[in-house]
Amino acid sequence: MVNVGVLGATGMVGQRFIQLLDKHPDFEITALAASSRSAGKKYEDATTWYLDDAMPESVKDIVVSETDPSLISNDVDILFSSLPTENAAVVEPKFAEKFIVASNASAMRMEKDVPLVIPEVNHEFLDIIEIQQKNRGWDGFIVTNPNCSTIALTLTLKPIYDNYDINRVYVSTMQAVSGAGYNGVPSMAIVDNLVPFIGGEEEKMESETLHLLGILDGLEVKPAQFGLTASCHRVAVLDGHTESVFIELDQNVDIDDIKNDIANFKSLPQELDLYSAPKSPVIVKEEDNRPQPRMDRNADGGMAVTVGRLRKDPVFDNSFKYVLVGHNTIRGAAGASILNAELINRTIL
Ligand SMILES: NC(=O)C1=CN([C@@H]2O[C@H](COP(=O)(O)OP(=O)(O)OC[C@H]3O[C@@H](n4cnc5c(N)ncnc54)[C@H](OP(=O)(O)O)[C@@H]3O)[C@@H](O)[C@H]2O)C=CC1
Ligand SMILES: N[C@@H](CC(=O)OP(=O)(O)O)C(=O)O
Structure with a gap:
């Protein structure tokens, strides 16, 4: 031990x-x-x-x-x-x-x-x-x-980034109150409400995600080169961050290929069968009303991120969108x- x-x-x-x-x-x-x-x-x-x-x-x-x-x-x-x-x-x-x-x-x-x-x-x-x-x-x-928000987003972006050229990503979060710590958000501020600002969160999502998807050049990290912008919001959920993600690629997309890439994504922790590794880091749901924090935050012990509503964007070319839920204090912390x-x-x- x-x-x-x-x-x-x-x-x-x-x-x-x-x-x-x-x-x-x-x-x-x-x-x-x-x-x-x-x-x-x-x-x-x-x-x-x-x-x-x-x-x-x-x-x-x-x-x-x-x-x-x-x-x-x-x-x-x-x-x-x-x-x-x-x-x-x-x-x-x-x-x-x-x-x-x-x-x-x-x-x-x-x-x-x-x-x-x-x-x-x-x-x-x-x-x-x-x-x-x-x-x-x-x-x-x-x-x-x-x-915490970055981890969930990046786990879903990795299989996409590995297979396609991403032009830009827009992400809008709905983050649980536990993310701010026990004394972080007063109940008077959040019950029956939403707070459209979390200090430093957008900057962290924007910089950390590109860093994580970057490459090691010698022993220096060269961040990934695509546009990523975040808008972060606190909602009256205890645990589990939800994120709405919009992605534009450099090429036309077959949404089923993307679904397969995300659903089949596995990596070293799964190969090594590490104790806390989820079987699949990202679970793809087909139901129209998933993912939801209450139902999906504990997926695979809270270590898997759940993606749903994966669909081609009907308005913009080469684009698709999805919603994800990740447990902020388990997978996210x-x-x-x-x-x-x-x-x-x-x-x-
Ligand atoms: N909550 C979340 O979802 C996430 C949190 N984080 C990060 O994790 C860290 C902790 O967050 P969280 O657990 O929510 O915070 P809490 O406020 O719930 O807990 C803070 C902890 O730090 C201790 N502490 C506070 N001040 C001091 C000090 N001056 N010296 C030593 N220890 C101190 C507290 O001890 P005591 O009880 O004695 O005051 C307590 O154990 C933060 O950096 C946060 O940004 C990261 C990702 C997600
Ligand atoms: N800011 C996150 C939690 C957090 O503490 O993040 P970080 O580890 O980047 O400080 C939230 O409010 O949900």
């Missing part, structure tokens, strides 16, 4: 880490850290548990520490980070001096020597670790996963970091 810890363990994503790591065949939680508000308390006393499944017995008595590397035992190998971005920027590099940090925070994602990875899309970016350790003189390293760590554990450690 590999000993692992969670930084930001009491938060919304931290709780998902704990839920998904409970009974993991290769990883065992031995350390939990959060802010000074929680430090020194047993995890069950420090945490307002939000998930439907009960808090795992195995973590209840672990005493939460502050996010200081000297407080974490040297026999921990991997630290999953779900710290707020501003804390992650300061703390994650300190942990990476001696630990592997699988981070879900955005702080380090676009650093040149930090791999931003979705295992099904760009597992080869893990080669960047070598240059990170050399540049920074660290014994450990940091690997990051993308923003904790599950994504865990899959990265499983790939590292299998291929690097």
Whole structure:
């Protein structure tokens, strides 16, 4: 077993880490850290548990520490980070001096020597670790996963991008409240309402997606070259981000070919049969009323993205559109970091 810890363990994503790591065949939680508000308390006393499944017995008595590397035992190998971005920027590099940090925070994602990875899309970016350790003189390293909306979108774009020339992509999101954390959106702001702004989200979707679909030139990422514009909105859904996607290709499209490309998409995590890998990263639904967050967010344990309403655009040439749903705190956050760590554990450690 590999000993692992969670930084930001009491938060919304931290709780998902704990839920998904409970009974993991290769990883065992031995350390939990959060802010000074929680430090020194047993995890069950420090945490307002939000998930439907009960808090795992195995973590209840672990005493939460502050996010200081000297407080974490040297026999921990991997630290999953779900710290707020501003804390992650300061703390994650300190942990990476001696630990592997699988981070879900955005702080380090676009650093040149930090791999931003979705295992099904760009597992080869893990080669960047070598240059990170050399540049920074660290014994450990940091690997990051993308923003939650970006992960779901990019998993659906990858099989299209691999087979056709994309001219442009428009995406409009309807994002769950859990994406903003437990105290993120007041109920008075969201019940009976929609908020048409999520700070930084559009920029992250626009830059991270092209980066992920880019190529490694030496050890430098050259982003994909097509136009992508996003409009992001918060809706009164607890978990599960929905996205409406419009794509124009450089050529005429046979919508059935595209459907087959998406539905048959598989990659390294499926070949290696990694524990958290979904059988198919993207599930295609035929029903007119799918996907829906309540019905589709938990597809394959929340690790598969569901696409529906895939249809040719009747107005614009060479164009088609679809709707997707992905679980924002599983595939879009904790599950994504865990899959990265499983790939590292299998291929690097
Ligand atoms: N929610 C989502 O869908 C997604 C979230 N993310 C990212 O994951 C990270 C966590 O998000 P989320 O779980 O929603 O946030 P929460 O606010 O629910 O949790 C934040 C966690 O960080 C801890 N923390 C807060 N301040 C400090 C500090 N100064 N020092 C140390 N620890 C601190 C909190 O501890 P305490 O309880 O003690 O205050 C808590 O454990 C963020 O970077 C977010 O952007 C990424 C993708 C999706
Ligand atoms: N901003 C996302 C969640 C998030 O925290 O994203 P990021 O990991 O890029 O900071 C949402 O509100 O749904």
